[in-house]
Amino acid sequence: MTGSAVSTDTPNCLKLSATRLWISADLDAASRTALERACSTFREVSAGTELLGSDAHADALHVLVDGWAVRYKIMEQGARFISALLVPGDICNLDVLRFDRGDYGMTMVSDGRVAVLPRARVNALFASHSPVAVALWSLGLVENSMLMERMTSIARRSAMHCVAHLLCELLVRLRVVGKAEGNSFEFPLTQELVADALGMTAVHVNRTMRSLRAMGLVSVQNRRVTIHDWAGLSMLCGFRAEYLRLETIAEEYVRELPPGTASSEKRLLRNPVERFSIPSL
Amino acid sequence: MTGSAVSTDTPNCLKLSATRLWISADLDAASRTALERACSTFREVSAGTELLGSDAHADALHVLVDGWAVRYKIMEQGARFISALLVPGDICNLDVLRFDRGDYGMTMVSDGRVAVLPRARVNALFASHSPVAVALWSLGLVENSMLMERMTSIARRSAMHCVAHLLCELLVRLRVVGKAEGNSFEFPLTQELVADALGMTAVHVNRTMRSLRAMGLVSVQNRRVTIHDWAGLSMLCGFRAEYLRLETIAEEYVRELPPGTASSEKRLLRNPVERFSIPSL
DNA sequence: CGCCAGATTGACACGGCTCAAGCGGTGTGG
DNA sequence: CCACACCGCTTGAGCCGTGTCAATCTGGCG
Numbered sequence: 001m002t003g004s005a006v007s008t009d010t011p012n013c014l015k016l017s018a019t020r021l022w023i024s025a026d027l028d029a030a031s032r033t034a035l036e037r038a039c040s041t042f043r044e045v046s047a048g049t050e051l052l053g054s055d056a057h058a059d060a061l062h063v064l065v066d067g068w069a070v071r072y073k074i075m076e077q078g079a080r081f082i083s084a085l086l087v088p089g090d091i092c093n094l095d096v097l098r099f100d101r102g103d104y105g106m107t108m109v110s111d112g113r114v115a116v117l118p119r120a121r122v123n124a125l126f127a128s129h130s131p132v133a134v135a136l137w138s139l140g141l142v143e144n145s146m147l148m149e150r151m152t153s154i155a156r157r158s159a160m161h162c163v164a165h166l167l168c169e170l171l172v173r174l175r176v177v178g179k180a181e182g183n184s185f186e187f188p189l190t191q192e193l194v195a196d197a198l199g200m201t202a203v204h205v206n207r208t209m210r211s212l213r214a215m216g217l218v219s220v221q222n223r224r225v226t227i228h229d230w231a232g233l234s235m236l237c238g239f240r241a242e243y244l245r246l247e248t249i250a251e252e253y254v255r256e257l258p259p260g261t262a263s264s265e266k267r268l269l270r271n272p273v274e275r276f277s278i279p280s281l
Numbered sequence: 282m283t284g285s286a287v288s289t290d291t292p293n294c295l296k297l298s299a300t301r302l303w304i305s306a307d308l309d310a311a312s313r314t315a316l317e318r319a320c321s322t323f324r325e326v327s328a329g330t331e332l333l334g335s336d337a338h339a340d341a342l343h344v345l346v347d348g349w350a351v352r353y354k355i356m357e358q359g360a361r362f363i364s365a366l367l368v369p370g371d372i373c374n375l376d377v378l379r380f381d382r383g384d385y386g387m388t389m390v391s392d393g394r395v396a397v398l399p400r401a402r403v404n405a406l407f408a409s410h411s412p413v414a415v416a417l418w419s420l421g422l423v424e425n426s427m428l429m430e431r432m433t434s435i436a437r438r439s440a441m442h443c444v445a446h447l448l449c450e451l452l453v454r455l456r457v458v459g460k461a462e463g464n465s466f467e468f469p470l471t472q473e474l475v476a477d478a479l480g481m482t483a484v485h486v487n488r489t490m491r492s493l494r495a496m497g498l499v500s501v502q503n504r505r506v507t508i509h510d511w512a513g514l515s516m517l518c519g520f521r522a523e524y525l526r527l528e529t530i531a532e533e534y535v536r537e538l539p540p541g542t543a544s545s546e547k548r549l550l551r552n553p554v555e556r557f558s559i560p561s562l
Numbered sequence: 563c564g565c566c567a568g569a570t571t572g573a574c575a576c577g578g579c580t581c582a583a584g585c586g587g588t589g590t591g592g
Numbered sequence: 593c594c595a596c597a598c599c600g601c602t603t604g605a606g607c608c609g610t611g612t613c614a615a616t617c618t619g620g621c622g
Contacts, residue, residue, distance in 0.1 A: 076519040079437045083429040095422045103523045104429070140421050141376045147428040148354070148364040148385070155435050155480025156360045159578070190600060199436025204578055206602060238357040242384045471568060482611055487570060
């Protein structure tokens with residue numbers, strides 16, 4: 001298939017318990033239910049589908065339910081850089097809530113499904129269930145933290161450490177949303193995409209992966225990554241999960257994480273109390 | 282001087298009209314006044330002052346009023362990376378509103394002054410003047426956009442284009458807050474700091490600056506950068522100001538920007554209407 | 563005057579890029 | 593069912609941008 005289809009039937013609303021949206025920790029039961037109900041319009045999207053054209057007007061929040069997507073920029077000389085890797089449970093374009101267009105494009109990397117929430121619908125949700133707004137605000141800050149970490153990685157880590165770090169991050173993120181089986185997960189990215197996400201070339205990603213393989217740390221087969229030695233891999237690249245702000249995730253979803261990635265004593269600030277208004281459209 | 286002093290006297294509150302906080306466009310007159318009043322506690326900080334220790338508990342929002350600061354991470358092997366350059370008018374640690382600690386440190390690069398707003402005070406402000414909360418939310422998204430752009434720069438631009446791009450960005454940002462005189466501005470960063478912000482080495486920053494100088498594009502004297510050929514410099518590195526989201530800045534402050542940096546037709550979504558609660562502490 | 567941090571420059575090494583060829587799986591049309 | 597095309601993976605050879613190391617220079621300051 002090449003296009004996309006709109007469906008509102010089975011399931012007729014997003015089950016957070018199934019996709020385990022990252023925002024969980026901020027949400028009381030009522031808000032969670034309301035959010036699930038709001039996510040009732042889905043688009044089945046095939047690999048390669050452009051979710052959002054570069055610089056295009058946007059007016060709906062997209063939540064990735066299934067499949068992987070990338071957020072990218074194309075530079076003058078044609079070079080591409082992938083500024084975000086999106087996996088199930090991620091919100092694709094948080095900035096749509098405040099700005100009417102972004103300066104990036106978004107494409108599906110694999111077949112998948114997105115929930116589409118028109119801005120008006122999100123605003124209504126904010127009005128009736130304020131914790132949802134707070135949660136989305138928090139999510140923006142989490143994204144911020146993740147961007148800083150990847151930038152640090154690109155700027156200061158060697159290619160091998162950089163790739164290793166990415167794999168560590170993905171394992172943790174995918175485990176949270178239940179998309180990993182043990183230390184292994186489906187991995188639809190081509191080496192070229194990895195290169196564009198880490199500021200490298202596909203050729204060098206290839207050589208780097210070979211080294212990691214040779215060291216017995218990871219293996220890749222059939223679009224599936226397996227981390228054979230989590231301790232070794234995370235030690236190698238100095239992976240520390242703090243920046244993922246796992247404290248934003250409701251405890252019931254933070255199970256079976258790789259060792260050393262507990263959210264420790266960091267606190268999420270919550271318990272909404274005061275009221276303030278938010279912008280509509 | 283080596284420490285810092287608390288002063289609440291002249292001026293006894295922050296004049297937005299003087300520092301031109303980026304958040305202006307979101308704020309009505311009443312909110313703006315309230316925000317100014319809330320910024321009544323200042324710290325005079327000297328160059329080198331640690332505003333926030335790495336991984337330290339934080340509970341106050343800091344607004345940089347005068348001077349430059351950097352947000353940094355130190356990696357295992359001792360390498361440093363500067364994840365943000367902060368100039369007057371910037372908010373230093375937006376994430377303090379949602380998390381109780383960050384994974385970065387913050388240091389003053391020059392002597393300066395910061396306004397300190399305890400979390401409780403910010404929350405009270407949110408309660409009484411909701412547009413302030415919306416403005417801070419927007420600011421977080423702007424920061425996001427800036428991070429993506431710099432990451433793109435580090436990942437895909439050559440050293441020279443990268444440095445050029447940084448200088449372009451700084452000119453625009455400093456003009457907005459009235460800290461540039463024409464195409465020239467004070468520049469307290471050492472070449473080592475620039476290197477740490479762009480993922481390079483100090484030596485190479487030096488060589489790169491020499492090239493830019495040799496091309497007649499910029500010059501540096503007495504800790505002051507002058508851009509002699511804005512068109513040439515911005516063309517060279519493909520600088521486009523969209524990512525700075527200048528539409529978040531009240532129009533009265535967006536004057537005298539370098540050519541080509543108008544905020545064009547992009548809209549900021551505003552007019553707060555609905556209400557939702559926000560977290561305290 | 564001596565000291566020191568930062569800027570500058572040179573010589574050299576190396577990680578990662580470029581170019582190019584070959585390989586394997588998979589989908590497709592004859 | 594085969595032949596072919598295509599895409600992504602793999603590997604090699606050589607180059608170049610950037611890092612490393614180290615020395616010198618400069619201006620500010622006690």
